[in-house]
Amino acid sequence: MGNSLACFSQNQAIKRNKTRAKSSHSLPPPHFPSSASQRSDKVFPKENSIDDDYIKDQARVAAALLLQHHQQNGTLTQFERSVSLRDPLASSKRQKRIPRSSSSRPSLLSDSLPQQLELPNQGTEVEELETKHFVLVHGGGFGAWCWYKTSTLLKENGYQVDAIDLTGSGAHSFDSNNITSLSEYVKPLTNYLEKLPESKKVILVGHDIGGVCVSYAMELHRSKVSKAVFIAAAMLMNEQSILDMFSMQLGSDNLFQRAQMFLYANGKNRPPTAIDFDKSLLKDVLFNQTPAKDVELASVLMRPIPFAPLTEKLSLSATNYGSIPRFYVKTLEDFAIPVSLQEAMIDSDPPEHVFQMKGSDHSPFLSKPQALHKILVEISKIPLK
Secondary structure, three states: OOOOHHHOOHHHHHOOOOOOOOOOOOOOOOOOOOOOOOOOEEEEOOOOOOOHHHHHHHHHHHHHHHHHHHHHHOOHHHHOOOOOOOOOOHHHHOOOOOOOOHHHOOOOOOOOOOOOOOOOOOOOOHHHOOOOEEEEEOOOOOOHHHHHHHHHHHHHOOOEEEEEOOOOOOOOOOOHHHOOOHHHHHHHHHHHHHOOOOOOOEEEEEEOOHHHHHHHHHHHOHHHEEEEEEEOOOOOOOOOOHHHHHHOOOOOOOHHHHHEEEEOOOOOOOOOOEEEEOHHHHHHHOOOOOOHHHHHHHHHHOOOEEOHHHHOOOOOOOOOHHHOOEEEEEEOOOOOOOHHHHHHHHHHOOOOEEEEEOOOOOOHHHHOHHHHHHHHHHHHHOOOO
16 A cells, blocks of 8 residues: 555565564565557546535435444444544534425436447346446445445446445454455455355456455456456556555655554564554545545544555466456546556556546545446446457
């Protein structure tokens, strides 16, 4: 996660009992072929504003459900960063509200796709689609809660949607400092796929380091995944780790690095166990285009990111991972995984299609939910080869 992650060497990740190496011993950047990828970049324009009352209601429901979960399970003391008894939208209540009837509320899909964009199977009804089930995988520090807008939009349009809490994330009460492997971190997702009927296929959607979790699941459960979507996500190659990916950004702007705080649950003479964010920098790094009310919601619900999974190299094969169509969504105002890094991953192993989101920060599910929804619907309608 950012330049400071790349300052931890591969040797540290393997030999955890060694003294932490100096930050100057960084991983060498992986090689990426220079040839341009064969892809179609589609640009989605800025969207109209979403009804404030509707979003506030949805955000309040998301926060209330998460708080209720921990009250019922007695995990509030372990979740002191993620749950607060205060209303994250309290400041917005002070604003004068204009009464609106339900009939006058604008649709969340009020802005249509560009007329010049021709969708494959554009007239296809959701019921006719081969796969109409999305499984959403959050990024580092986030939880299933971050997809509340995307999930609502998809469900209102007839799709089946499930958002997964990875281990130690969202409403999952496990301490992220105690996660020691990628397989442990991804376990809720792999367990979910294992329980699907053999004839059932889903579209996996991963954000940020959730892209690595999606890749891991694609390799294990090829028969359960019809398509994979990477949204400003780590789309790695075989034998590459998240630290390898971020090592490519050494020497670039350090805003993301300054926002990171390493946690050392095993002592400072040992490798870090998790990464947290400086809340005062969250908006600048992750939510620079996101409405203030959602930034406040995220600051209450975000949790530390386990460090160990970031050091593991993926084992991906052409037979499994490589046989599943991939799609990438670029976020053009992203300060966490900048466009240059997104393009390097795309060029190294080109997906089927590349979509671009103008005016989107690192969290398009909060900053550009309508545009993201349209892209996901389009991907669901692209015929499988």
